[in-house]
Structures are given as C-alpha cells and as structure tokens.
Amino acid sequence: MIFLNYFLENYNKILRASYQHFCLFIISLIIAIIIGVILSIIATEEGKEKLGKVIVSITGAAQAVPSIAVIALVFIYVGIGVIPAIISLIIYSLVPIIFNATSGILSVPQSIIEAGKGMGFTRNQILWKIKIPIAIPVIMGGIRSAATIIIGTAVVASVIGGGGLGDLIFIGLRLNKPEALFAGAFSSALMAIIIDIILARAEKIITPKGLKIKK
Amino acid sequence: MIELINVTKKFGEKVAVNNLNLTIEKGKLTMLIGPSGCGKTTTMRMINRLTRCDEGDIKLSGISVCEINPVELRRGIGYVIQEIGLFPHFTVFDNIATVPRLLKWDEKKIKKRVEELLDIVTLNSNFAYKYPLQLSGGERQRVGLARSLGADPEVLLMDEPFGAIDPINRLKLQDSFLEIQEEIKKTIVFVTHDINEAIKLGDKIVIMKDGSLVQCDDAANILANPANKFVENLLGKDRSIKALSLKKTKNFIAAGDLVTVSEEETKEKILKKMQEKKEEIAFVLDKYNKLMGRYWLEKSKNNEQVEINFDGDPIFTERNNSLKETLSIMLESGEKILPVVNRRKVLIGIVKLNDIFEEVSK
Numbered sequence: 001m002i003f004l005n006y007f008l009e010n011y012n013k014i015l016r017a018s019y020q021h022f023c024l025f026i027i028s029l030i031i032a033i034i035i036g037v038i039l040s041i042i043a044t045e046e047g048k049e050k051l052g053k054v055i056v057s058i059t060g061a062a063q064a065v066p067s068i069a070v071i072a073l074v075f076i077y078v079g080i081g082v083i084p085a086i087i088s089l090i091i092y093s094l095v096p097i098i099f100n101a102t103s104g105i106l107s108v109p110q111s112i113i114e115a116g117k118g119m120g121f122t123r124n125q126i127l128w129k130i131k132i133p134i135a136i137p138v139i140m141g142g143i144r145s146a147a148t149i150i151i152g153t154a155v156v157a158s159v160i161g162g163g164g165l166g167d168l169i170f171i172g173l174r175l176n177k178p179e180a181l182f183a184g185a186f187s188s189a190l191m192a193i194i195i196d197i198i199l200a201r202a203e204k205i206i207t208p209k210g211l212k213i214k215k
Numbered sequence: 216m217i218e219l220i221n222v223t224k225k226f227g228e229k230v231a232v233n234n235l236n237l238t239i240e241k242g243k244l245t246m247l248i249g250p251s252g253c254g255k256t257t258t259m260r261m262i263n264r265l266t267r268c269d270e271g272d273i274k275l276s277g278i279s280v281c282e283i284n285p286v287e288l289r290r291g292i293g294y295v296i297q298e299i300g301l302f303p304h305f306t307v308f309d310n311i312a313t314v315p316r317l318l319k320w321d322e323k324k325i326k327k328r329v330e331e332l333l334d335i336v337t338l339n340s341n342f343a344y345k346y347p348l349q350l351s352g353g354e355r356q357r358v359g360l361a362r363s364l365g366a367d368p369e370v371l372l373m374d375e376p377f378g379a380i381d382p383i384n385r386l387k388l389q390d391s392f393l394e395i396q397e398e399i400k401k402t403i404v405f406v407t408h409d410i411n412e413a414i415k416l417g418d419k420i421v422i423m424k425d426g427s428l429v430q431c432d433d434a435a436n437i438l439a440n441p442a443n444k445f446v447e448n449l450l451g452k453d454r455s456i457k458a459l460s461l462k463k464t465k466n467f468i469a470a471g472d473l474v475t476v477s478e479e480e481t482k483e484k485i486l487k488k489m490q491e492k493k494e495e496i497a498f499v500l501d502k503y504n505k506l507m508g509r510y511w512l513e514k515s516k517n518n519e520q521v522e523i524n525f526d527g528d529p530i531f532t533e534r535n536n537s538l539k540e541t542l543s544i545m546l547e548s549g550e551k552i553l554p555v556v557n558r559r560k561v562l563i564g565i566v567k568l569n570d571i572f573e574e575v576s577k
Contacts, residue, residue, distance in 0.1 A: 115300025118265060118372075119314050119362075120290030133304045208304030210346035 006179035014168065018187050021164030024082070024154045025195070028089035029147055035090070036097030036146075037139070041127065043098075044105040052106050059099035067092050067153040075160045085154070085162025092153055093146035100142025104135035133208050140203035147199055151192040155184070165191075216241045217262060217370065217402065222271035224257055224426075231257045233426035234271070239419075241369075242400045246417035248407055248449070254426040255406045259372050262404065263292045275370065290317055293363030293371035293401070297378040299355050301347040307333075307358050308343040314365040332361040335395055337558055353384045360392070364399070371403045377412065386540070389415060391558040393535045410449055414438070414457055415537060422446055434461050456539060462574065464541045465534035468555055468564035475500050475562070478507060485510055486523050496565075498529075498554055504561045506531060506554055531556050534563055542571050 007014065044052040067088075074088040108131050116130050132139075158166025165184040172181030217239040224232040232254040239245045247255040260266040262273055264285045273280045280288055301310050308329050315325045333340055336357040347355060356376065363371055377385045377392075393416060396403065407413050413420050414434045422429040422437070422445075430442040438458050441447045450457065474497035476485050489497050489512060499508035509529035515522045531554045532541040545553060551568040 109298070109300070111296060111298030111300040112302060113300075114265075115294070115296060115298075116302075118263060118289055118294035118296070120286050120288070120317055122286055125317075130302065134302075210302075210304045210306065210348065213346050213348045 003179050003182055006177075006183055010180075010183070014183055014187060017163070017165050017168050017184070018191065021151070021154055021166075021188065021191065024086060024089065024157070024162055024164050025147070025150050025191075028086050028093060028150050028154075029143075031086075032090045032093045032097055032146060032150075033143060036094050036142075037101050039094075040098050040101035040105060043102055044131075046123070049106065052102050056099060056103050056106070059095050059102070062095045063099065065095075067149075067156055071153075071157055071160055080161045082162060084160055085157040088157055088160070089150050089153055089162075093150045096145040096149065097139075097142045100145075101135070101139045104138030104142075105131050107138070108134045134211065137203065137207050137211065140199070140206070144196060144199045144203070147195050148192050151188055151195065155188055216276060217404070218274040219258070219261075220272045220274070222258070222261065222268050222273060224254070224261060224266065224269050230426050232261070232268075235426070235428055237421060237428060237431065239402060239404060241402050243418040244396055244403045244405060244416055245419045245421060246405050246407055246413040247421050247423060248410065248413045249423035249429075251408065252425075253423040255421075255423050256374055258423070259374060259404050259406050262370075263289050263294060263372060265289075290314055290366065291368055291370075293365075293368040295359050295363045295371070295373040295376045297375040299359040299376075301355055301358060301362070303347050306344050306346055307338075307350070310347070310358055311361045311365055313362060314368075318366055320366075328365065328367075329361075332364055335364070335398070336361045337391060352380055353388060356380060356388055357391075360395070364401075369402060371401045373403060373405045375406055375408070378407075378409075385412075390533045390535045392416070394558050410451065411457070411460070414460060422449065459542070459574075460537040460539035462538040463534070464532055464536045464538060464555055464566055465563070467538060467541075467566050467570050467574065468534075469552075469567050469570060473498060473562075473565060476510070477501075482510075482523055482525075486512075486521075489523075496552060498562055500562055503559075506556050506560055506562045509554070529554060531560075532566065533558065538571055538574060541566055542568075545571075 043055045070092045071088045074084050074091070078084040078087055112130060112134070113126060116126050121129065154162060154164055155166040155169060158164055158170060165188045168180050168184030172178060172184065219235050219237040222232055222235045223230070235254075235258060247258060249255050257266055261268045262275075262280065264280055275283075302313070305313070311329045311332055312325045315328060320328075329343065330340060333342060338354065338357055338361070342350075342354070342358075347358070350358065359376065377388050380388060389412065405416065417434055419431065420434055420437055421431045424445055430437060430446050435458070437446065438450060438454055438461070441450060472492075474489050474492050474494045476488065476497050476499055478499055478501060485497055489495070489510070495512045497510040498506060499510070501507050506529065508525060508527045510523055510525050513522050513524055514520075530544065530548045530550060532544050534555050534557050536544075541553065545551065545568050552565050555563045555566050557563055
C-alpha cells in the first residue's frame with residue numbers, strides 16, 4: 001500500500017526521472033552502436049582477420065569488468081555530470097556490441113565472400129550486401145545486451161551525476177525510504193523489459209527471411 | 216580464347232605456378248587436373264584476378280586481364296566454387312539475378328533471364344522464391360551453375376564444382392552439365408582432381424604437376440599416349456576400360472524406329488501395333504514425349520501364347536552416359552536393350568548390348 005501511495009504522490013517525479021533515464025539510455029546506445037559497428041567493420045576488413053580475432057578475445061574478457069570500475073575511472077579522468085555518465089555508459093556498452101559485431105562478421109562463411117568477390121562485388125558491396133545482412137542477427141544480439149546493460153548501469157551512473165532513476169534509488173537508500181528505492185528499481189526493470197521486447201521485434205523485422213528458415 | 220603466356224606465381228618462397236604456357240580454346244571444356252598443390256586452382260584464379268600473377272601475361276580474347284578493372288573483369292566471367300557459396304539471405308531468383316543486377320539490367324530482362332536459366336538447369340520455376348537453406352545439395356549446385364551463367368558470360372571458371380556431392384548425384388549432375396554445355400557452348404576452365412570426371416567431361420585435359428604443365432591433349436590421346444609415368448599413374452591401370460568411358464551412348468543409338476504408344480491406348484491395340492512392326496518392346500510416352508513406361512512381349516510358360524507385360528518404372532540410360540556406364544546398367548538389370556533419354560527424360564532412342572560388344576571388340 002505504501003508503495004502505491006508513493007507512486008501516486010510522486011507520479012511526476014518518477015516520470016521525470018524515467019524520462020531522464022531514457023534520454024541517458026538512448027543517447028548512449030546510439031553513439032555506442034555507431035562507434036561499435038564502425039570499429040567492428042574496420043577490425044574485420046579483409047586481411048585484418050587476425051586483428052578481428054584479437055578484438056573478439058579482448059572484448060570477451062572485458063565483459064567481466066564491473067561497471068562501477070568503468071564509472072569510477074571516468075569520474076577520475078572526466079569529472080562529474082551528465083556527460084561523464086554518458087561517456088561511461090558508452091564505454092561499458094561498447095564491449096558487447098563490438099564482441100558480437102566482430103564475431104558475427106567474422107563468422108560469415110569464407111565461401112560466400114569468395115563467391116561474391118568472384119562475381120564482381122566491390123569491397124563495399126561485399127560489406128553491405130553480404131557480410132552485414134548475414135551477420136545481422138548476431139549484431140542485433142549484441143545491441144540487445146548493450147541496451148539492457150545501459151539501463152542497469154545508468155542507475156549506478158547517477159552517483160557521478162547522471163541523474164535518472166538512480167537518483168530515486170540513492171535517495172531511498174540515504175533517507176531509508178524503501179518505497180522510493182522500490183519505485184526506482186521497478187521503473188528501470190520495466191524499462192529494460194519494454195526496450196528488450198521492442199528490440200527483439202526490430203531484430204525479427206530486419207533479419208533477412210532466408211536466414212530464419214528452418215529445414 | 217584464353218592465353219596464358221609464361222605465367223609464374225610464387226607464394227613466398229614456394230613456386231605455385233612455374234612458367235606456364237597454355238591456350239584454352241573458345242567454346243571448349245578444358246579440365247585442369249593434378250594432385251593437390253599442383254597449381255591448378257591458382258592457375259584458374261589468376262584468370263579472373265582473384266590471384267595476381269607475378270610474371271607473364273594472361274590474355275582474354277587478346278586483351279591482357281591486367282588492363283581490365285578486376286571488378287568489371289569478374290562480372291564478365293562466370294565463377295563456380297566447390298562450396299557454391301549461395302547467398303543464404305537471397306532467394307534463388309535473387310541469387311541468379313546477382314550479376315545482371317550488378318550490371319544494372321532492367322528487371323524485366325532479368326526476370327526473363329532467370330526463368331530461362333532455371334529451365335536450362337531443369338529446376339521448376341517455383342524454385343525461384345525458395346531460399347538456399349531449403350534446397351538439397353544437387354539443387355544448390357544447379358542454382359550455383361545458373362547464377363554463374365546469369366549475365367551470359369563468354370567464359371566460365373569452375374573450381375571442383377561437383378566435389379562435395381555424393382557419387383550418384385555427381386554422375387547425374389555431370390550428365391546434365393554436359394548436355395547444358397552442348398547448348399550454351401561456353402569457354403569453360405574446370406578444375407578437378409578426379410580423373411574419371413576429367414575424362415568424362417573434358418574436351419581437353421591439362422595435366423599439371425608442381426606448378427608445371429605435364430601434358431595437354433584430348434582425353435583419347437592422353438589415354439592412348441600418356442606422356443610419362445606420372446600421367447600413367449594418374450590414369451590408373453584400367454586405361455582400356457576408361458577408353459570405353461570416352462564413348463557416349465548418344466552415338467550408339469540403334470537405327471530403325473521404335474514402337475511408342477500413349478498412356479491411353481489399350482493393351483490389345485498396343486499388342487497389335489507391336490506384332491505389326493515385329494518389335495518386342497513398346498515405350499509409353501506422355502504428351503511431352505517423356506518416358507512413362509514400357510510394354511514387352513513374353514511367351515507364356517504354360518501355353519505357347521504371347522503375353523504382354525507392363526512396367527511403369529522402366530530402367531533407362533541417359534544420352535550423355537558413357538558406354539561404360541550404359542553397359543554396367545545393362546549388366547545390373549539384365550536388359551539387352553535400354554531406352555535412351557535426355558535430362559528431361561524425353562525418349563531419344565534405344566541402345567543395344569550387341570552394339571556395345573561390337574565396339575569393345577574393335
């Protein structure tokens with residue numbers, strides 16, 4: 001009952017925090033996708049397959065780094081505020097995006113690329129018409145985990161002034177108000193679930209039909 | 216015509232192709248064969264510049280390939296590899312339309328071309344909207360061939376295209392491939408490591424070893440006069456039987472007419488027809504002249520009367536089967552006369568065991 005009351009009384013506050021949280025999320029995700037996919041494309045160019053494999057192992061291991069460590073480092077070097085929060089979110093979410101995009105592009109069978117080259121595809125055509133469409137399900141998998149990670153980590157990033165739902169949680173902690181804490185946690189979890197459902201749909205839509213067929 | 220002039224290619228210290236001179240004739244099927252590492256694939260890949268040659272020159276109808284933009288060059292040359300490499304995210308239609316689209320043909324022309332090619336490789340037109348994952352190995356290979364023919368290139372490069380197919384389907388694919396080549400008459404460079412395939416398909420066989428040319432001639436000459444021990448070993452001990460495999464069934468179709476009947480005719484009418492022509496076998500054809508069945512006469516064991524029998528799934532041989540293959544079909548089935556059909560199962564004639572024996576004893 002106390003939770004529901006808190007919700008109703010602080011409706012505006014929660015909505016504002018959620019909106020802030022969403023802005024942090026969407027800005028970080030878009031920038032992380034752009035940077036991550038571009039880096040992955042560069043790392044998987046023909047003749048650089050070794051570099052690509054090294055990147056896959058590094059990003060694979062980097063997934064074990066705790067988010068708080070990244071946030072602390074950004075705090076030390078960049079300072080406090082929304083921008084440092086976004087920077088730390090981007091850095092942290094780049095890991096799954098690059099890991100998936102790189103391994104996805106590298107796993108496109110060599111025979112398909114060879115056939116494309118032999119038929120006279122240019123380098124760009126091989127990238128955009130062969131490699132990326134075939135790797136799209138794996139790339140989208142990376143983006144989906146990045147999205148979930150950003151929403152969760154953005155809560156923590158409020159300690160360096162990111163704002164958003166994390167503020168509610170930390171206020172709840174400091175003032176010993178479990179209802180505020182609950183409101184923040186519940187809203188961010190709900191947001192993560194909704195975003196994941198949307199992205200799952202998007203993945204389904206942009207995955208080429210021929211890749212979804214089961215024999 | 217493709218000319219290779221003093222072509223050399225090195226990978227680091229290793230010489231892959233050593234000062235190779237070779238002329239590949241227009242409209243002919245040239246087989247490159249040799250043990251792995253002999254440079255046959257490298258030789259082929261230098262023609263469409265997937266591999267650069269270090270020294271020498273390769274000329275396509277008199278123009279050096281080095282003077283042509285590699286992307287343009289490759290769009291003008293059909294290319295088939297063993298793994299086929301169909302694009303899984305494209306339909307069969309889009310796969311076959313790949314090169315025409317790269318060349319920016321208009322969609323109407325592309326549609327017509329794709330339909331034509333599906334027909335050439337004997338795939339039903341409703342294959343057009345299937346995806347590669349829905350096809351069998353043999354069907355994929357056919358689509359791969361159709362795709363390489365997309366923009367009607369003069370030259371076709373094929374790197375062990377039937378290498379990954381099971382032996383029975385490989386024979387079938389080889390047969391229909393030969394028949395297709397009779398129609399399209401492309402200049403084909405075909406890499407293989409299977410001597411039987413080389414003998415069966417090749418107008419010319421180029422034997423390579425350690426990056427150098429060992430012998431280049433047509434199959435009959437190579438079988439009759441192997442250049443050295445290496446070629447002899449490559450050909451194997453059964454050279455004389457292999458020579459039989461050079462002869463095509465279609466050249467031994469027996470003279471005289473056949474009794475053919477439609478599916479609707481009654482047994483009495485068919486019996487009468489056969490007795491009039493004094494033939495013991497009649498073939499049932501549908502309206503496309505496809506072989507649907509066979510009637511044959513037999514003396515009954517009880518009385519001396521003649522009985523008529525029907526077989527709805529008769530044994531047959533394909534016109535491009537070698538005499539060796541036809542002979543083994545006859546021996547296996549115990550038939551002295553076999554119907555000969557083309558790749559669409561249209562009856563062309565019959566072949567007789569006696570004629571094959573005569574050919575062997577020559």
